[in-house]
Amino acid sequence: MSVREAVERLLGVPVTGVRRSGGAVCLVTAEGRGVLVAKQGSGPGATAAEAAGLRWLGEHGDVPVPQVHAHDDEWIVMEYVPPTYPETAAAEAFGRGLARLHLRGAPAYGSPPPGGPADAWMGLAPMRNEECPDWATFYGSHRVLPYVRMCVDQGLYDAGQAQVFERLCARLPELGGPAEPPSRLHGDAWSGNVHWGQGAVWLIDPAAHGGHRETDLAMLRLFGTPLLEHILGAYEEAAKDLDAPLADGWRDRVELHQLFPLLMHAAVFGAGYARQALRAAEAALAR
Numbered sequence: 613m614s615v616r617e618a619v620e621r622l623l624g625v626p627v628t629g630v631r632r633s634g635g636a637v638c639l640v641t642a643e644g645r646g647v648l649v650a651k652q653g654s655g656p657g658a659t660a661a662e663a664a665g666l667r668w669l670g671e672h673g674d675v676p677v678p679q680v681h682a683h684d685d686e687w688i689v690m691e692y693v694p695p696t697y698p699e700t701a702a703a704e705a706f707g708r709g710l711a712r713l714h715l716r717g718a719p720a721y722g723s724p725p726p727g728g729p730a731d732a733w734m735g736l737a738p739m740r741n742e743e744c745p746d747w748a749t750f751y752g753s754h755r756v757l758p759y760v761r762m763c764v765d766q767g768l769y770d771a772g773q774a775q776v777f778e779r780l781c782a783r784l785p786e787l788g789g790p791a792e793p794p795s796r797l798h799g800d801a802w803s804g805n806v807h808w809g810q811g812a813v814w815l816i817d818p819a820a821h822g823g824h825r826e827t828d829l830a831m832l833r834l835f836g837t838p839l840l841e842h843i844l845g846a847y848e849e850a851a852k853d854l855d856a857p858l859a860d861g862w863r864d865r866v867e868l869h870q871l872f873p874l875l876m877h878a879a880v881f882g883a884g885y886a887r888q889a890l891r892a893a894e895a896a897l898a899r
Contacts, residue, residue, distance in 0.1 A: 718822025
């Protein structure tokens with residue numbers, strides 16, 4: 613089914629224009645609705661996971677997210693937010709809002725958004741959300757080792773290299789810092805999903821779940837989010853004001869929390885990310 617046919621069926625109005633925006637995303641003009649985003653899901657459950665994630669993240673208005681107009685098993689139709697340039701005020705407001713969003717919490721580490729499937733996606737990679745008793749169990753079992761196994765199957769790691777990640781997972785309880793309650797995470801907060809528009813920062817394309825808030829902060833750093841230090845500075849101040857300061861040494865744990873996105877990218881895109889993930893694991897073990 614074409615994007616035009618899908619949107620007309622979902623919204624019940626004629627589509628008068630379609631423009632591909634990149635990848636699986638199109639901008640569509642729908643009669644009486646204006647310009648909207650239509651996005652094709654990566655695989656089974658992807659659109660349901662995205663819709664549930666956006667609802668969950670936007671529940672309290674801490675950080676703006678696009679409104680979901682409709683979705684089915686293949687397509688999701690959302691609000692379009694025209695892009696603008698990064699601004700300091702928007703960056704700082706985003707940092708404060710992200711701190712509030714994280715502290716809304718989640719039922720458990722690994723919990724999916726309410727109504728969202730356990731088997732979700734992060735970009736083109738499958739991602740399992742399964743409730744676990746603590747962060748170390750969740751992160752090792754569902755965010756590190758599954759992707760290490762995928763990399764081994766592709767010949768990207770040998771047995772000795774895979775053991776580096778196994779040793780790291782065994783030490784996650786000590787390496788992860790003080791225990792804290794699960795946070796409400798975006799889950800894929802790289803710079804491409806930090807959308808500057810209408811004088812604010814919007815979060816798009818979530819891989820939402822209950823997780824460790826340092827994971828979102830590490831993801832912001834991984835691919836160079838604009839005005840990052842303004843975002844992080846405002847976040848730290850807001851977290852302290854909310855009586856939930858970041859634990860000492862959180863900046864030293866950035867590489868640990870970047871392991872999941874690096875391993876996911878390695879499994880999908882290949883050797884360069886595999887080398888980067890291995891270096892990050894070795895650095896985390898050495899601390």
